[in-house]
Amino acid sequence: MSQSASAIIAGVGPVRGLGAALATLFAEKGLHVFIAGRSGEKLKEVAQHIQQRGGAVTPVVADITIEQNVSQLFEIVRLRGDAIDIAAYNVDSNIPAPFLETETKTFAILWRQNCLGAFLFAKQMIGMMQAQQHGTLFFTGATASLRAKPPFTAFASTKAGLRALAQGLAREFSPQGIHVVHAIIDGVIDGERARSQFPEYIKAKGEAGLLQPEAIAQTYWTIHQQQPSAWTHELDLRPFKEPF
Numbered sequence: 001m002s003q004s005a006s007a008i009i010a011g012v013g014p015v016r017g018l019g020a021a022l023a024t025l026f027a028e029k030g031l032h033v034f035i036a037g038r039s040g041e042k043l044k045e046v047a048q049h050i051q052q053r054g055g056a057v058t059p060v061v062a063d064i065t066i067e068q069n070v071s072q073l074f075e076i077v078r079l080r081g082d083a084i085d086i087a088a089y090n091v092d093s094n095i096p097a098p099f100l101e102t103e104t105k106t107f108a109i110l111w112r113q114n115c116l117g118a119f120l121f122a123k124q125m126i127g128m129m130q131a132q133q134h135g136t137l138f139f140t141g142a143t144a145s146l147r148a149k150p151p152f153t154a155f156a157s158t159k160a161g162l163r164a165l166a167q168g169l170a171r172e173f174s175p176q177g178i179h180v181v182h183a184i185i186d187g188v189i190d191g192e193r194a195r196s197q198f199p200e201y202i203k204a205k206g207e208a209g210l211l212q213p214e215a216i217a218q219t220y221w222t223i224h225q226q227q228p229s230a231w232t233h234e235l236d237l238r239p240f241k242e243p244f
Contacts, residue, residue, distance in 0.1 A: 005031055006082040010064045010073075010121050011091035011140075012037040012046055014192040018140065018185075019090045020046045021213035025221055026086060027055025036062045036073050064091050064117040074124045086224055087125045088138040089118045096151040107154045114158035118165055126169065129178045136179040136224045139166045143186045163234075170233045179231050181223055186238035187211050209241045 007026040012019035012035040019037065027033045027050045035057060037043050043059035050057040060076055062069040077084070093113040095106050118139060129135030145163045148156035166182035173180060188194050188201070190210035195202055202210065216237060223232050238244060 004082050005085040006034060006077065006080060007031040007086040007088075008034045008036070008073075008077060008084060008125070009088045009090055010036045010062075010117070011089065013039065013042050015042075015045050015049050016192040016195075016213070018189055018191065018213045018216055019088075020049065021217040022088050022090065022220060023057065024050055024053065024055065025214070025217040027057060028053065029221065031085060032056040032058070032080065032082060034058045034060060034073070034077055036060045036064065038063050064089075064121055065112040067120050070117075070120045070124055074128070078128075083132050084125070084128050084135055086136050086138070086220075087121075087129075088140065088220065089121050090138075090140045091117050092140065092142070094142075094144075094152065094155045097154065098151045099153050102154050107157075110154050110158045111161070114155070115161040115165065118162050122165065122169060126173060126178065130173065130176055133177045135177075136181065137169070138181045138183060138220055138223075139163075141166075141182050141184045143184065145182070145184050166234075174231065174233075177228070179224070179226070179228070181220075181232060182234045183216075183220070184234065184236040185211060185216070186236050186244060187242045189213055189216070205239075206241075209239050211237060211239055 009019050009023045023033045023035045035043055040061045047057045047059045060073050062073045091113050093110055139162055141163055142159050144152055144156035145159040163182055166180055170180035188210055190212055
């Protein structure tokens, strides 16, 4: 880690969520953390959570699917003048619908959040990491990154696009010292969104059947510490009880 370094996490929601878990851990490791999301209220709660643990954080309200918002986010990041050791694109949206009932608007929303936003974020982030000649860039994927299963066909097509973006970036920029990682989250994260939207599913899975956000964050940090001679580009994470 550089002497003065930061991390950026795009797609931070509630305190009990993966984005917040990543930000909390990176702050505990001594990085100044920029957290970006669409809800100022949720960002404030996450920032307070990090500060209470002695971490340094800058919340930025931004819709990562809007190019101007992304540019403004990185203007704030550049003003601090730190090297960016870690960046994570954690924006996610899943709207289930049978294919013939999937509206064009729905498909476009999924594409913008799961794929276009990643392109906009990566374009800014790669430029910064290229100049400093190091950095780790994570993309959070899903089971659907590898296979399309109804009623998630639209979602899967956009997650497959995210995976292809990560592959292309890894091949182009790894020789320049930029570590690009695509993490397939194969299961349900034990977060606020899942517990509020799918309580019966959560109950059926049980505690051991869910991915803990803190455990995922720890894996991200471990991969960030890898030596360039043995980099991981893609991995899958799932609970030990999850069939595959």
